[in-house]
Amino acid sequence: MKLNRRAFIGTAAAGAATLSAPTVMGQGNGRPRVVVVGGGAGGATAARYIAKDSNGEIDVTLIEPTRHYYTCFFSNLYLGGFREMDSLGHSYGGLAGDYGINVLHDWATGVDRDAKTVSTAGGYTLPYDRLILSPGIDFVDGAVPGWDISVQDRMPHAYKAGSQTELLKAQIEAMPEGGTYAMVAPPNPFRCPPGPYERVSMVAHLLKQINPTAKILIADPKQNFSKQALFEEGWNRHYAGMIERIGPDFGGGNVEVDPEAMTLSIDGAVENVDACNVIPAMKAGRIADIAGITEGNWAPVNAADLSSKMDENIHVLGDACAQGDMPKSGFSANSQAKVCANAVRGALTGTTVFPARFANTCWSLIDTDDGVKVGATYEATEEKIAKVDGFISETGESADVRAATYQESIGWYDGITTDMFG
Amino acid sequence: MMRRVVFPVLLIAGLGGSAAAQVGGDPERGEELFRSDCASCHQVGQGARNRVGPHLNGIFDRQAGQVEGFRYSEDMMLRASAGLKWTFETLDKYIENPRVFVSRTRMNYAGMESAEDRSDLLAYLRQFSADPADIPEAAPTAAAVDHDVAPEILAIVGDPAYGEYLSTECTSCHQESGAANGIPSITNWPADVFVTAMHAYKDGVREHNVMEMMASRLSNEEIAALAAYFENIE
Known part of the structure; x- marks a missing residue:
């Protein structure tokens, strides 16, 4: 293995894991073993449901490098000043203490599909009967010329929540009067389709208060984006004259950055920027690649149980999988996790497997008490997870409706994080 | 008359303080408020039963969490075991903002902001507490149903x-x-x-x-x- 930045971080985290979890191997005691990699909306939910519903009949291990998980959903609200970072943090104490899940804070670094084992940076080898990978996203190398992960502190992606989000906010707050915040938006498909545009709204909300003459510049390789009419209506209403979006027709897909000079070149025209939020093209978290179950950037799965199309003993949840029509969102991952948990439990202990059903709803905040949402239901077909029905907020809704939508999103945050972490 | 007295109190509330409901509200208006805001979950009056929420007969001066056969939230039971008693004042606070008063109550109600409204609602509810023998007949025991299911x-x-x-x-x-x-x-x-x-x-x-x-x-x-x-x- 190359000693890159990731591996180094992994080794450090594993050192801590060694002290707290000295005997992970061989804890199965004859029970079927499930190993879950990644403790986000997909992995935490799947681990919790399998442990909870199997009443101890299945041995569940969750491998997650961070001790404190910060949700990507609602992290834009931190940028806008609507949430404290602490309110987005969750620990794994409940999953370990209340559900008997072995929580290992370590990096999964290898999968031996023949031996059915996962190895970790901390030196563990964990056998599994079923492996659930929910590693989220990584970035495609070279997607934005001039940018790679080594410059993420100069030009943050802030697309994994936590220190990156805090860094981006600090950089925006430090912008000179009338300065420019630039966003390089990602191509499809990517995590949280409305995310970049909710972020623009939240940055605009912040700048309107602290730096009202500042500008927001979006370079976007996509012709259209999620909830576009709603966002554009909101930007005109709340942030008139502040936001400029350059789409693909004007070179929004032909960008290059210079982190040293703090410039962004769009179709050859060089702009000086004061904060530069580069959200590169995405792919499945690296462990999916290591396991050899990806095709292109994502891991194709069967719709009925989220099992890999390349290995029936591995399931892939959330952003990392290619499943069909569901957007890559925390809600989708949580929904998929429950279908997967039901199927895995059935396969390992013979419990009833009910037919798969999926749903997603994404709330976005445009300004104070101006919330919007989009949602859909889905079913499993032979070919993919297919959309059944859906809705989207309407333009021109009353202030009461928008305020109620925002309140509902707060309730949803509490609901889904309880569903993930207990 | 009563409403005119309460109105200035409301103005003060708007300036920062929180106004309390006043004894002596209008029970007829309270009944309308009960129907619009409460009756989809609560019954009160003769034959009232527990529904989504407990029935509200005799609620004044009763210890919280005591209606037989109703499963209360953990937080409500904690408050009950700490001695919470439903009086005009505690009901007023609870109805004004249920989740501030009992943080994880199961009551799905955002709160009744207006002190005048609460005065009237409590005047209405109080009729079902004073003396069980006097509970008015033909009270809205049927919950507000917005839909008929076969x-x-x-x-x-x-x-x-x-x-x-x-x-x-x-x-x-x-x-x-x-x-x-x-x-x-x-x-x-x-x-x-x-x-x-x-x-x-x-x-x-x-x-x-x-x-x-x-x-x-x-x-x-x-x-x-x-x-x-x-x-x-x-």
């Missing part, structure tokens, strides 16, 4: 095991514990209330884009299964 649909006996699986779609937003903050609690409802509510969404009688979407693809049996599961959830 008796054969209400008669379907749901499978709680299937309901438990289906409930995982609900718990992405609604909490199993019954805690509610922006998304209502749906636990421990009488099955017929749950079934009626879901069919109201399914038939588009109640409007809510997420709930209409979720209910639209649930069969009658699936709705019954969910009702059976949530009715008895611990």
Whole structure:
């Protein structure tokens, strides 16, 4: 293995894991073993449901490098000043203490599909009967010329929540009067389709208060984006004259950055920027690649149980999988996790497997008490997870409706994080 | 007369303080408020039963959490064991902002902001507490029903095991514990209330884009299964 930045971080985290979890191997005691990699909306939910519903009949291990998980959903609200970072943090104490899940804070670094084992940076080898990978996203190398992960502190992606989000906010707050915040938006498909545009709204909300003459510049390789009419209506209403979006027709897909000079070149025209939020093209978290179950950037799965199309003993949840029509969102991952948990439990202990059903709803905040949402239901077909029905907020809704939508999103945050972490 | 007295108090409330309800409100107006804001969950008057919420006969000067056969939230029981008693003052505070007063109450109510409204509502409720023998007849014991569901649909006996699986779609937003903050609690409802509510969404009688979407693809049996599961959830 190359000693890159990731591996180094992994080794450090594993050192801590060694002290707290000295005997992970061989804890199965004859029970079927499930190993879950990644403790986000997909992995935490799947681990919790399998442990909870199997009443101890299945041995569940969750491998997650961070001790404190910060949700990507609602992290834009931190940028806008609507949430404290602490309110987005969750620990794994409940999953370990209340559900008997072995929580290992370590990096999964290898999968031996023949031996059915996962190895970790901390030196563990964990056998599994079923492996659930929910590693989220990584970035495609070279997607934005001039940018790679080594410059993420100069030009943050802030697309994994936590220190990156805090860094981006600090950089925006430090912008000179009338300065420019630039966003390089990602191509499809990517995590949280409305995310970049909710972020623009939240940055605009912040700048309107602290730096009202500042500008927001979006370079976007996509012709259209999620909830576009709603966002554009909101930007005109709340942030008139502040936001400029350059789409693909004007070179929004032909960008290059210079982190040293703090410039962004769009179709050859060089702009000086004061904060530069580069959200590169995405792919499945690296462990999916290591396991050899990806095709292109994502891991194709069967719709009925989220099992890999390349290995029936591995399931892939959330952003990392290619499943069909569901957007890559925390809600989708949580929904998929429950279908997967039901199927895995059935396969390992013979419990009833009910037919798969999926749903997603994404709330976005445009300004104070101006919330919007989009949602859909889905079913499993032979070919993919297919959309059944859906809705989207309407333009021109009353202030009461928008305020109620925002309140509902707060309730949803509490609901889904309880569903993930207990 | 009363309303004119209360009005200036409200103005002060707008400036920062929180106004209290006043004894002597208008019970007739209180009855209207009860019907619009409370009756979908609570019954009061002769023959009142527990529904989504406990019946409210005799609530004044009763210890909290005491109505037989009603499953209260953990937080309400904590407050009850700490001695909470329903008086004019405590009811006023609770109704003004339920989740501030009892943080994880299952009561799905955002609160009644106006002190005048609370004065009137409490005047109405008090009639059902003063002396059980005097409880007025023909009170609105029937909960406000916004939808009629065919008796054969209400008669379907749901499978709680299937309901438990289906409930995982609900718990992405609604909490199993019954805690509610922006998304209502749906636990421990009488099955017929749950079934009626879901069919109201399914038939588009109640409007809510997420709930209409979720209910639209649930069969009658699936709705019954969910009702059976949530009715008895611990």
